Amino acid sequence: MDAPVPRPNYPQLADFMCFAVYSTNLAYGRAYKAILEELGVTYTQWIAIVALWEEDHQTVGGLGEKLFLESNTLTPILKKLETLGYLHRGRDPKDERQVIVSLTDAGRALRQKGAQKTLVKATGLEPDEFRALQKAIVKLRTNLIRHAAEPTD
Amino acid sequence: MDAPVPRPNYPQLADFMCFAVYSTNLAYGRAYKAILEELGVTYTQWIAIVALWEEDHQTVGGLGEKLFLESNTLTPILKKLETLGYLHRGRDPKDERQVIVSLTDAGRALRQKGAQKTLVKATGLEPDEFRALQKAIVKLRTNLIRHAAEPTD
């Protein structure tokens, strides 16, 4: 029988922060499935509608800043939501480069329909825990974005 | 001038736990970009290699359990990694339904090359904070998975 080959003892995948975030994002997608099926939209489509409810008549770029997405991802999603009748897209007459996105009545109605359906209970967290964890994750996000923007060192 | 239309005051997208996780996952992907380019693999390809380093000769299903992915996602990725020379795929002679995946020498070398490159500092978190947040996110993931598995209530 061979002697075991000595190997470096690297940190386990289960302890990676990136993997915790990655796999929890997958888990959220699966947990959300039933709600999103009822609403008839995907997750990304849904957060676009939520963001537009909070601030209507946004440009694609402005909406993208809030969703952390760029036009290459957002444009097809917004076009799809337009064909579904939930929003309107139109060039800004003041600056024809920009496209203004606005919710339709159907889009606002969908936002309200979805407002009741939440996964807060599914997190199994107490309100204080929930808020603290949410803030900690956002802080992590902020730090990662700062890191990506800085020159490599 | 019109009076403002009264609207329900829903929670802000910025306070959604799901969106914190979703957007932090995007941020991780962007922060990882430089490292992954050096390694010449994508994020999902990389975690597959890390998981195989920890336990070699796994079935597609077993690997999928650890990565929270199923064969429909994993199979194309493993085929790609095979063409890149980082792993070997072969049917289990004991049960021809199963495919056993094993790292090649090149795959192990890649794992070692990537071991030095980490984003721990980019999180901007102290070691205690880091561990606590990582555990809290994993707990959230566990709760979400339990919720998705339970009959709808």
Place this chain on the structure above:
DNA sequence: CCCATATAAATCGGATGCGATTAAATCGGA
């Protein structure tokens, strides 16, 4: 032994993300 059932992986189509590029409009300095 036979065949219905179960299991594992693969396949296929739709919807993101994203790097790279393109097209159109605006800006700004000579």
Place this chain on the structure above:
DNA sequence: TCCGATTTAATCGCATCCGATTTATATGGG
């Protein structure tokens, strides 16, 4: 004014993710 640089969306190709189905193999009751 003119034209190159900048800005904003959109387009394109590749790599996930996932629901649904298919294929191949294994299992078990009669």
